Amino acid sequence: MGPTSLNYLIIILFLISTAAIGSFSGGKQRNIEDYFLGAKSVPWWAICFSIVAAETSTLTFISIPGLAYLTNLNFLQVTFGYLLGRIVIAIFLLPRYYEGKLETAYGYLQNRFGAKTRSFASVVFLFTRTAADGVRLFATAIPLKLMLNISYPAAILIIAVVTLIYTTTGGLKGVIWVDVTLMFIYIGGALLAGFFLLNNYLPHGWSSMIQAALPAGKLQIFNFNFGSSVGEFFKQPYNLISGLLGGAFLSMASHGTDQLIVQRLLSAKNLKEGRKAIIGSGVIVIIQFAIFMLVGVALFAYYGHLNVRSDEIFPKFILEKIPSPFSGIIIAGLFAAAMSTLAGSISSLSSSSMMDLFKPHFKIHSEKQELKISRMFTVFWAGLLVLSAIFFMNSPQTVVELALSIASFTYGGLLGTFLLGLINKRAKQEDALAAFTAGIFVMITVISLNIVAWTWYTIIGSLTTILVGGLLSKLNRTSGE
Numbered sequence: 001m002g003p004t005s006l007n008y009l010i011i012i013l014f015l016i017s018t019a020a021i022g023s024f025s026g027g028k029q030r031n032i033e034d035y036f037l038g039a040k041s042v043p044w045w046a047i048c049f050s051i052v053a054a055e056t057s058t059l060t061f062i063s064i065p066g067l068a069y070l071t072n073l074n075f076l077q078v079t080f081g082y083l084l085g086r087i088v089i090a091i092f093l094l095p096r097y098y099e100g101k102l103e104t105a106y107g108y109l110q111n112r113f114g115a116k117t118r119s120f121a122s123v124v125f126l127f128t129r130t131a132a133d134g135v136r137l138f139a140t141a142i143p144l145k146l147m148l149n150i151s152y153p154a155a156i157l158i159i160a161v162v163t164l165i166y167t168t169t170g171g172l173k174g175v176i177w178v179d180v181t182l183m184f185i186y187i188g189g190a191l192l193a194g195f196f197l198l199n200n201y202l203p204h205g206w207s208s209m210i211q212a213a214l215p216a217g218k219l220q221i222f223n224f225n226f227g228s229s230v231g232e233f234f235k236q237p238y239n240l241i242s243g244l245l246g247g248a249f250l251s252m253a254s255h256g257t258d259q260l261i262v263q264r265l266l267s268a269k270n271l272k273e274g275r276k277a278i279i280g281s282g283v284i285v286i287i288q289f290a291i292f293m294l295v296g297v298a299l300f301a302y303y304g305h306l307n308v309r310s311d312e313i314f315p316k317f318i319l320e321k322i323p324s325p326f327s328g329i330i331i332a333g334l335f336a337a338a339m340s341t342l343a344g345s346i347s348s349l350s351s352s353s354m355m356d357l358f359k360p361h362f363k364i365h366s367e368k369q370e371l372k373i374s375r376m377f378t379v380f381w382a383g384l385l386v387l388s389a390i391f392f393m394n395s396p397q398t399v400v401e402l403a404l405s406i407a408s409f410t411y412g413g414l415l416g417t418f419l420l421g422l423i424n425k426r427a428k429q430e431d432a433l434a435a436f437t438a439g440i441f442v443m444i445t446v447i448s449l450n451i452v453a454w455t456w457y458t459i460i461g462s463l464t465t466i467l468v469g470g471l472l473s474k475l476n477r478t479s480g481e
Contacts, residue, residue, distance in 0.1 A: 007328030008148075014185075014332040015162045018178055018339065022166020026174025031367040032374050036103065036351040038173035038267040047264050047277040050179035052284050053186075053340035054260060057136045061186060061337040064289060066310035068296025069303075072220045074238035078455065079289045081247020083282035088248065089256040090275040092422060097262065098271040103355040105262035112421035114429040115360060120436065121417065122356035124410050125259055126349060130381070132406040133345040134388020140338035141389065156389045159335070163342045164382040168375055172267055172351075175343045182336035189333025190291050193314070196322050197298040212301035219297065237453035246455025251282070253411035253458050257418050259348040345385065350377035408447060408454065412461010413439030419462060420469040427473040435469030 029035040067075055096108050106125070110118035141155035148155065166174050202208035213219050222240055227233040236242055255261045255278060268274040299313050308316065318330050354374045364370050417436045420427050427435075442464045443457060452460065 006324045007331065010325055010328035010332055011144075011335070014335065015158075018182070018336075019162050019165045021181060022174040022178040022343070023169040024174075025177035026166070026170025026172075029171045029371060032354065032370045033103075034173075035171040035371055035374055036263065036347070036355070038171065038176060040267055040269060042173060042176055042264075042267045042269075044268055044273040044277040045280070046176055046180050047268055047274075048280040048284065049183045050176040050264050050340075050344075051255070051261055051277065051281040052288060053179035053183040053337075054264065054344040055254065055285070055341070056183070056186065056288065056337050057341040058140045058334055058338040059136060060292070061190070061334050062139075062314055063311045064292040065190075065296035065299060065314040066312070068218070068293035069300045069313050070296075070310040071238075072218050073290075073293050073297070074220060074223045074243065075293065076221050076286070076289060077223065077238060077240055077243030078247035078250075079286045081244040081249075082251040082285055083279075084244065085248035085251030086255055086278045086282040088252055090278050093252075093256045093418065094265065094271060094274050094278065096422070097266060098274065103266070104352050105257055105259045106352065106356050109417065109421065109432075113427075113432045117417070117429050117432050117436075118356055119360075120433060121257075121414060122259075122352045124414065124436075124440075125352055128406060128410045129258075129260065129345055129349055130384055130388050133342060134385050135392050135406065136338060136341055137385055137389035138392050140335065140342070144335070152393050153390055156386055159339065159342070160382055160386045160389075163339050164346065164379065167343045167346045167382070168378050172263065172347055175347050176264065176267065178343065179340045182340045185329075185336040186333035187288060187291065189330040189336075190295055192326060193318060193322065193330055194291070194295045194298060196326070197295065197302060197317075201302050201321065202298065209298050209301040212304075213297050216300070218300055234452040234456055237455045242453060242455045245459060246453075246457075249415065249458040249462060250411065250455070253415035253462070254407070255281075257411075257414045259352045260344050263348050263351055264344075342385070346378055346382050349381040349385075350374060353377045353381070408457040408461075409443050410440055410461075412443050412458045412463075413437070413465050415458060416462035416465025416469070420466050423466070424470050424473060426477060427469050428476065431469045431472040431476065434472055435465045438468040439465035 027034075033039060064075070097105070099111075104122070106118045106121045109121050137156055137159065138152070140159055141152055144150075144158065145152050145155040166178055170178070198205040198209065204211075210219070223236075223238055223243070224240055225236070226239050226241065227236055233239070234242075237246070265274045265278060268277055295314070299317060302317075303313065306313065318327055322330060351374075354370075354377055358373065358377070359370075364373065413436045416439050417432050420432055420435060439461045443461045446452060446460055447457065
């Protein structure tokens with residue numbers, strides 16, 4: 001068996017075993033609480049690992065080493081902000097989710113504002129998640145297409161079908177336990193690549209890396225350069241203030257209001273377990289990004305300055321320099337990062353469709369029927385993600401730019417609506433809906449005109465929503481008096 005055939009075998013065995021683990025670990029689902037919330041019996045540490053796996057896509061696996069190769073370690077400031085944001089979620093948002101029997105993140109909005117706000121937030125989530133994760137699914141199909149010499153639609157379909165199998169049969173519990181496995185696979189893949197770099201390609205290992213990186217400023221973590229003007233300050237994505245604040249607000253939006261993550265937190269046994277899961281995930285993410293970025297620094301020490309795209313440098317090293325079967329293991333890690341995000345996306349899309357939009361408006365006669373409809377939603381959203389991935393195949397933008405920009409349009413408005421409900425007790429449903437819409441329109445303007453760096457997107461959208469909602473509630477109160 002040749003090296004290429006061995007890599008094929010590793011990938012095939014990985015895909016089959018992943019589907020099997022997810023299907024069997026999920027157990028038997030008797031109702032939609034079992035299916036979408038893992039019967040609220042998942043241990044906090046498994047949820048913690050699952051959160052990290054769900055937020056780590058192929059884009060992260062490829063682009064973060066490339067970012068460190070191109071620049072330095074400044075992005076770690078954003079990950080410190082991620083941890084701060086999760087601490088805020090644990091203190092202020094999670095208790096609201098554990099009050100009563102909430103099934104989705106948007107159930108809180110119904111309790112606070114009303115059913116229309118819940119439905120609007122759910123619809124925004126459905127569209128945003130479908131578009132953003134369609135991009136991520138396409139990115140995952142790129143290496144599979146090159147390895148197997150098949151078309152992009154065929155590669156997309158293979159990945160989607162394998163993920164759909166264990167998402168449908170194992171439910172959220174199956175997704176979480178597969179995530180735990182996948183996280184160790186893709187981190188192991190990154191560590192394996194780093195091992196080869198330090199031991200096989202850099203003559204003196206760590207000392208060679210440091211000698212090459214220090215003069216080039218590659219090991220700089222904190223950036224205290226705030227620019228010489230206000231405009232220049234807001235154009236910098238990775239100075240200390242923009243990194244910490246941008247990371248914190250982005251994490252509050254993605255982990256505190258996005259059903260992809262909140263669904264996992266709601267599967268914990270209680271509030272204490274949920275808090276440990278969300279804060280623990282922030283610590284692990286810092287370690288994970290540090291590993292990815294140090295691999296990027298080691299790539300710089302080996303290659304120096306190459307005339308290639310930064311997000312091509314890590315795949316180039318894997319395909320050209322790492323022998324089989326190790327290259328196959330690392331490529332499996334790449335698929336692991338992608339499938340964990342895709343499975344979580346399918347499950348969260350179907351749960352939000354069922355709980356936020358279908359169940360409140362249609363009568364269902366039995367738990368068995370609820371479970372059947374939920375699985376139909378799962379298949380439906382998997383198919384829509386495939387179509388979304390195929391749609392973005394011919395986009396002129398890079399996949400990283402696409403995924404970031406799509407999420408940024410709505411995250412600020414979504415987080416702002418949640419915060420409006422927490423800090424403004426007088427705001428009503430009409431205020432929240434108008435403020436949410438205003439936040440989205442402001443972000444369309446800000447992103448389209450490239451006014452500020454991406455780390456400020458969620459902050460601006462959130463503040464706009466809170467200010468508009470507060471102003472409307474004050475005007476309504478004044479007119480009422």
